[in-house]
Amino acid sequence: MRMMRLLSLHSLSILAASILNVPIASAHEQQVLNLETAMAENGAAAIKIGVPGHNDAFYGPVPKKDQIFVIDFLEIAPSPIPVDKVFFVLLRGEIPSSHAGDITADQLAAAKLNITMSLTHPEGDNENEDKSLYTIPLRTAELADEAHLAIRDSQGRHVDSLTAPGTGRNDILTDYWIPGMFVETGKYKFEIVAELEDGRCLFAIWVEQWLEGSLRRW
Numbered sequence: 156m157r158m159m160r161l162l163s164l165h166s167l168s169i170l171a172a173s174i175l176n177v178p179i180a181s182a183h184e185q186q187v188l189n190l191e192t193a194m195a196e197n198g199a200a201a202i203k204i205g206v207p208g209h210n211d212a213f214y215g216p217v218p219k220k221d222q223i224f225v226i227d228f229l230e231i232a233p234s235p236i237p238v239d240k241v242f243f244v245l246l247r248g249e250i251p252s253s254h255a256g257d258i259t260a261d262q263l264a265a266a267k268l269n270i271t272m273s274l275t276h277p278e279g280d281n282e283n284e285d286k287s288l289y290t291i292p293l294r295t296a297e298l299a300d301e302a303h304l305a306i307r308d309s310q311g312r313h314v315d316s317l318t319a320p321g322t323g324r325n326d327i328l329t330d331y332w333i334p335g336m337f338v339e340t341g342k343y344k345f346e347i348v349a350e351l352e353d354g355r356c357l358f359a360i361w362v363e364q365w366l367e368g369s370l371r372r373w
């Protein structure tokens with residue numbers, strides 16, 4: 156069963172790597188989760204900055220002011236995302252011209268996505284084995300038969316990686332299908348951080364949502 160759970164987390168990590176949102180069980184459950192994210196863990200009020208567009212993502216864990224890639228919007232369709240059906244994601248933004256000279260094409264070609272994911276079960280426990288880190292290149296690629304990541308430049312042409320600072324916007328597009336048989340029911344938190352080899356952050360977002368699946372814990 157532990158192996159099945161790890162396979163489940165691996166499958167969902169590919170989903171997160173697609174810069175996506177994740178499916179929610181119901182509007183009520185999502186409202187509860189949104190309320191929780193509006194409060195600090197110690198009970199004090201906390202300000203969280205939402206990512207523009209139709210999504211439930213927030214900037215972080217790297218502060219928005221420290222992120223190089225300026226996000227215009229993040230769109231998800233359909234939303235909420237269903238299990239066992241194809242969905243699509245579009246992230247649009249650009250690297251400002253102020254970074255020209257200190258970010259090269261080679262650095263962008265070597266950029267990577269770090270995805271940290273954790274699962275809290277309905278019972279409320281959060282076991283260490285349910286937290287994982289997964290890394291993939293931030294490049295146009297086929298992630299699986301039914302999962303793709305593509306990058307476009309400001310002219311709508313498909314490119315291998317993000318374009319140089321000051322050359323206009325980039326679109327990061329993904330399509331994916333979540334197999335419900337590999338999903339445990341519970342609250343998932345995804346932290347998605349895109350960074351250069353030297354550790355500078357391109358963008359960082361996180362989302363915490365409910366997933367309804369058919370995989371059982373025991």
